[in-house]
Amino acid sequence: MSAQVIALTGGIGGAKLALGLYRVLPPHTLTLIVNTGDDFEHLGLRICPDLDTTLYTLADLANPELGWGRRGESWGFMQALEQLGGETWFRLGDADLALHVERTRRAARGEPLSAIMADLAGKLGVRAGIVPVSDTPIRTRLDTDAGELDFQDYFVRRRCAPRVRGVRFPGAAQARLAAPARAALASPALQAILICPSNPYLSVDPLLAVPELRAALRTARVPVVAVTPLVGGRALKGPTAKIMAELGVPQHAAAVAAHYGPLIDGFVLDSADAEERERIGCAVHVTATVMRSLADREHLAREVLSFAARLRPRRAP
Amino acid sequence: MSAQVIALTGGIGGAKLALGLYRVLPPHTLTLIVNTGDDFEHLGLRICPDLDTTLYTLADLANPELGWGRRGESWGFMQALEQLGGETWFRLGDADLALHVERTRRAARGEPLSAIMADLAGKLGVRAGIVPVSDTPIRTRLDTDAGELDFQDYFVRRRCAPRVRGVRFPGAAQARLAAPARAALASPALQAILICPSNPYLSVDPLLAVPELRAALRTARVPVVAVTPLVGGRALKGPTAKIMAELGVPQHAAAVAAHYGPLIDGFVLDSADAEERERIGCAVHVTATVMRSLADREHLAREVLSFAARLRPRRAP
Numbered sequence: 001m002s003a004q005v006i007a008l009t010g011g012i013g014g015a016k017l018a019l020g021l022y023r024v025l026p027p028h029t030l031t032l033i034v035n036t037g038d039d040f041e042h043l044g045l046r047i048c049p050d051l052d053t054t055l056y057t058l059a060d061l062a063n064p065e066l067g068w069g070r071r072g073e074s075w076g077f078m079q080a081l082e083q084l085g086g087e088t089w090f091r092l093g094d095a096d097l098a099l100h101v102e103r104t105r106r107a108a109r110g111e112p113l114s115a116i117m118a119d120l121a122g123k124l125g126v127r128a129g130i131v132p133v134s135d136t137p138i139r140t141r142l143d144t145d146a147g148e149l150d151f152q153d154y155f156v157r158r159r160c161a162p163r164v165r166g167v168r169f170p171g172a173a174q175a176r177l178a179a180p181a182r183a184a185l186a187s188p189a190l191q192a193i194l195i196c197p198s199n200p201y202l203s204v205d206p207l208l209a210v211p212e213l214r215a216a217l218r219t220a221r222v223p224v225v226a227v228t229p230l231v232g233g234r235a236l237k238g239p240t241a242k243i244m245a246e247l248g249v250p251q252h253a254a255a256v257a258a259h260y261g262p263l264i265d266g267f268v269l270d271s272a273d274a275e276e277r278e279r280i281g282c283a284v285h286v287t288a289t290v291m292r293s294l295a296d297r298e299h300l301a302r303e304v305l306s307f308a309a310r311l312r313p314r315r316a317p
Numbered sequence: 318m319s320a321q322v323i324a325l326t327g328g329i330g331g332a333k334l335a336l337g338l339y340r341v342l343p344p345h346t347l348t349l350i351v352n353t354g355d356d357f358e359h360l361g362l363r364i365c366p367d368l369d370t371t372l373y374t375l376a377d378l379a380n381p382e383l384g385w386g387r388r389g390e391s392w393g394f395m396q397a398l399e400q401l402g403g404e405t406w407f408r409l410g411d412a413d414l415a416l417h418v419e420r421t422r423r424a425a426r427g428e429p430l431s432a433i434m435a436d437l438a439g440k441l442g443v444r445a446g447i448v449p450v451s452d453t454p455i456r457t458r459l460d461t462d463a464g465e466l467d468f469q470d471y472f473v474r475r476r477c478a479p480r481v482r483g484v485r486f487p488g489a490a491q492a493r494l495a496a497p498a499r500a501a502l503a504s505p506a507l508q509a510i511l512i513c514p515s516n517p518y519l520s521v522d523p524l525l526a527v528p529e530l531r532a533a534l535r536t537a538r539v540p541v542v543a544v545t546p547l548v549g550g551r552a553l554k555g556p557t558a559k560i561m562a563e564l565g566v567p568q569h570a571a572a573v574a575a576h577y578g579p580l581i582d583g584f585v586l587d588s589a590d591a592e593e594r595e596r597i598g599c600a601v602h603v604t605a606t607v608m609r610s611l612a613d614r615e616h617l618a619r620e621v622l623s624f625a626a627r628l629r630p631r632r633a634p
Contacts, residue, residue: 043418043422044421044422074391074411076390076391076412077412077414077415077418079412079415080387080413080415080416081419083440084415085437086418086419093393094391094393094394094397094411094414095394095396096397098395098398098400098401099401101361101362101403102360104361105360105403108361119402120401120402123402124400
């Protein structure tokens with residue numbers, strides 16, 4: 001069996017490295033365990049933003065301008081919905097809508113989300129596992145100065161403006177890992193577990209809040225390597241740095257490494273932050289982590305994989 | 318209160334006369350009681366083809382080439398759905414989809430279909446009642462040589478090819494009239510009840526199968542006038558003549574008048590069929606019933622209304 005790699009990922013930032021990994025690894029050797037804390041019901045449809053960003057990115061359908069949804073999208077649905085007085089704060093493109101309608105229909109028939117996503121990814125020609133962390137709902141809820149908010153209310157409707165005081169993940173403590181995630185973690189061919197440069201508080205923490213996954217990382221026999229989502233104390237996209245400030249955490253890559261703590265064996269730091277190396281309590285690899293081009297994505301993927309390979313074996317089997 | 322008119326209607330053929338009536342009558346004096354026997358659940362959405370054809374026609378949004386759906390429609394949803402392996406035999410345009418998604422969402426919250434349609438018609442600027450005959454489901458099922466079929470399976474998927482042996486309307490016997498239909502029928506300002514030139518067996522019979530509506534027609538104090546759906550023994554669109562042949566009914570306008578029997582006081586016959594006048598057991602008006610242009614629709618509407626006015630009063634109050 002070919003060497004297998006698992007990567008934990010959220011949305012846009014994580015999907016960049018996920019695409020790099022997908023392109024440099026042989027087909028069917030990458031399993032992405034994806035955050036579902038941002039999922040919600042909207043217009044009666046089941047929307048899974050991080051799964052869909054990951055799927056569209058690997059299927060080469062993603063919209064590079066918007067950072068979400070599909071490329072070459074049309075907006076007839078939203079325009080008509082507005083005319084009918086429907087809710088339009090969360091924008092759904094016409095082609096994107098097919099994914100939500102089809103998923104909602106199949107989920108209503110009782111199919112597990114992981115099985116639906118595996119089938120749809122196959123239909124789009126993706127040769128990697130795109131696995132929701134769990135088939136049961138996990139919801140990211142933010143305690144803010146505007147009250148407790150659902151993730152999409154905070155993130156899309158209020159554009160991350162409220163001050164965050166804390167984050168909870170209802171459903172995570174009771175959630176079981178989706179079967180394909182469990183199988184990938186148990187594979188004897190597994191070589192490394194990576195944590196993509198997603199928002200640690202909003203995208204990775206809901207994954208780590210699933211007890212089975214946290215335990216799997218803690219007891220893994222392969223190295224666990226996280227990639228910094230911060231460069232020079234700033235996130236390239238999204239509210240990571242803002243939330244760290246609001247939570248009273250120093251806005252440094254080293255603070256992210258400390259946040260993951262004993263769960264990780266290695267941390268990939270950006271060249272701009274090389275001086276933080278000493279403040280990180282695990283093995284560190286310094287490289288360029290900003291992914292503008294496809295070549296950047298592939299380069300970082302290779303760097304992360306070879307760093308993880310140097311750390312192996314983590315513990316005696 | 319302004320004089321009120323009610324028209325019973327199905328899909329395309331009926332919507333033509335409905336539009337003519339809408340244009341020649343003052344605003345808010347027309348109530349259309351619309352067939353829901355063709356309604357179905359598809360892709361988890363609640364689709365109401367006759368209500369939607371009526372709504373789009375009156376809102377001046379209808380697609381004249383297709384005869385269903387919206388003008389200037391895009392098809393990104395269907396293309397993406399096909400890519401995902403979804404069901405594509407029933408085509409839903411991107412803008413059209415907004416109506417189905419919004420209706421499904423509101424119905425799932427418990428809003429009656431009649432209230433949803435009234436609100437959406439208002440949003441689209443329609444100043445007539447577009448009322449589902451009932452808020453509870455009625456389903457047109459066809460007994461055919463290919464087995465018992467749901468309406469859309471027969472009509473769209475199999476393109477009316479199977480031989481029809483009978484038609485049933487499960488749900489109709491238990492259905493109560495939707496409140497706005499009941500109110501319109503009870504209005505002291507009501508002047509006439511019209512039956513549009515829709516398919517008598519597939520579009521009007523499901524309406525007449527609702528006991529409350531049949532009784533209202535039987536006991537109405539205003540004239541009930543039906544407009545022929547056949548010209549020269551042929552339907553302009555749809556399987557009316559084919560079904561009459563399969564049911565062993567002569568394919569004549571007179572047979573349609575006989576089908577409505579004692580429920581109607583007047584029948585509007587096409588000039589091409591003037592010789593059938595003697596075979597019809599109620600008052601007859603002969604005029605041009607083929608509606609190609611908007612002027613044709615308005616002309617027929619005026620003819621039908623003035624014919625009904627001449628028949629008044631039907632019975633002493």
